[in-house]
Amino acid sequence: MSQPTIIQDADYLQNNQYKSSANLDARAALHRRFRTAVTPWPVWVFDQLGLQEGTAVLECGCGPGWLWRENVARIPVNCAITLTDLSPGMVAEAETALSHAGHDFRFQTANIQELPFPDERFDVVIANHMLYHVPDLAAALGEVRRVLKGDGRFFAATNGQNHLRELWRIGRELWPAEDSPPHRLVTAEWTLSFRLENGAEQLTAVFLQISLLRYDDHLAVTEVEPILDYLFSSSFTGDETRPAPETIARVRQKLAQQIARDGAIHITKDTGLFNCFGS
Numbered sequence: 001m002s003q004p005t006i007i008q009d010a011d012y013l014q015n016n017q018y019k020s021s022a023n024l025d026a027r028a029a030l031h032r033r034f035r036t037a038v039t040p041w042p043v044w045v046f047d048q049l050g051l052q053e054g055t056a057v058l059e060c061g062c063g064p065g066w067l068w069r070e071n072v073a074r075i076p077v078n079c080a081i082t083l084t085d086l087s088p089g090m091v092a093e094a095e096t097a098l099s100h101a102g103h104d105f106r107f108q109t110a111n112i113q114e115l116p117f118p119d120e121r122f123d124v125v126i127a128n129h130m131l132y133h134v135p136d137l138a139a140a141l142g143e144v145r146r147v148l149k150g151d152g153r154f155f156a157a158t159n160g161q162n163h164l165r166e167l168w169r170i171g172r173e174l175w176p177a178e179d180s181p182p183h184r185l186v187t188a189e190w191t192l193s194f195r196l197e198n199g200a201e202q203l204t205a206v207f208l209q210i211s212l213l214r215y216d217d218h219l220a221v222t223e224v225e226p227i228l229d230y231l232f233s234s235s236f237t238g239d240e241t242r243p244a245p246e247t248i249a250r251v252r253q254k255l256a257q258q259i260a261r262d263g264a265i266h267i268t269k270d271t272g273l274f275n276c277f278g279s
């Protein structure tokens with residue numbers, strides 16, 4: 001196991017980055033507002049799960065429960081859905097939003113590396129954009145396999161190397177100093193430990209059959225502030241790393257000119273979902 005990065009530091013994740021959904025929401029807003037795909041991501045993911053009446057589901061790293069909030073009217077009857085996250089703040093938000101939604105939802109703070117559930121409890125386990133936060137991926141996948149029934153399915157969403165590449169280029173203009181932590185995060189260190197390019201290789205340690213479903217989308221962004229909000233919400237180390245006001249003003253002006261000239265700033269997305277079963 002290599003040295004955990006800041007985006008794998010449990011204390012930072014629980015008490016800072018994901019203490020509440022505020023940072024995640026700034027990023028989700030860019031996708032929600034400027035996607036070109038017809039189907040929103042949470043609806044597309046739900047469509048892949050193939051839930052049926054009575055399916056027992058576990059979501060690890062559920063955040064504020066958006067997957068279920070967006071699809072609540074489409075959940076089959078008698079499904080038992082357990083939502084877990086490392087961050088108690090996220091679990092509380094999911095619980096507030098869903099506990100009266102009319103389905104059998106359960107909520108628990110839990111680390112995917114040590115799941116507090118018996119063997120072979122679930123038909124479906126979901127890890128949506130969270131495995132790259134896990135320092136010991138082998139332990140996490142072992143736990144997922146243990147709590148899944150023999151014929152159960154695991155769905156793991158992540159991004160590829162090209163995801164949001166134009167956005168990170170803007171990040172490098174905001175933090176040009178090569179030795180600054182944000183600059184390192186928006187360049188080499190940003191390579192995710194679990195990504196579309198290496199996910200299947202890691203999943204084959206535990207699952208027999210793996211297929212990758214890709215979500216076809218790109219962003220056409222027509223406002224500057226949501227781009228800056230996205231970058232400032234990311235895993236940087238707080239106000240002391242905020243660029244100088246004149247740097248922000250220069251980047252803001254450049255982006256506004258680009259939108260005025262081209263109509264939008266186009267941002268590549270590279271996102272998908274591994275569908276895994278068998279052992």
Ligand SMILES: C[S@@+](CC[C@H](N)C(=O)[O-])C[C@H]1O[C@@H](n2cnc3c(N)ncnc32)[C@H](O)[C@@H]1O
Binds near residue numbers: 014018066127129
């Ligand atoms: C990028 S967010 C995704 C949230 C949600 N799945 C979604 O797509 O909206 C990652 C989530 O994983 C959680 N997380 C990070 N490490 C975790 C771990 N080891 N076990 C469980 N959850 C974890 C974070 O607290 C955060 O809520």
